[in-house]
Amino acid sequence: MNSSYIKALFWAILIFIGSSLSGDTLSEVKLINIPGLDKVVHFTWYFVLFLFLAAAIYKQKKKVDIRYYILLLIVCVAYGGLLELLQGSVFAKRSEDIFDFIANSFGAIIASFLFAPLYKRKFWQKWL
16 A cells, blocks of 8 residues: 555545534634635645545556546545535534535545646655
């Protein structure tokens, strides 16, 4: 297993923890109050998750073709959707939000377009 799979798993666990924290806990942690900042966080979570997963596949297969992009998009969008549903039914003091789901999905979609140009640069290869 290459390090990008481990990074992706670690990142997915962080997303799960962040999504499962109660609303009270999140209110205490909030340092600045910028409207829509939570959507930027959701976008970033899934943008990075997609990049880690795509990098892992690239390191393993030496390519990422359209089939892998579609599969990764399905995985990221499904994971985001599942966590939103869990927020509405299982996690304490949380509720599902369609706009969070949209931000999650757009993060993965934009990452799918930017992965190839970003990964060509040594800087990104080092971190992904």
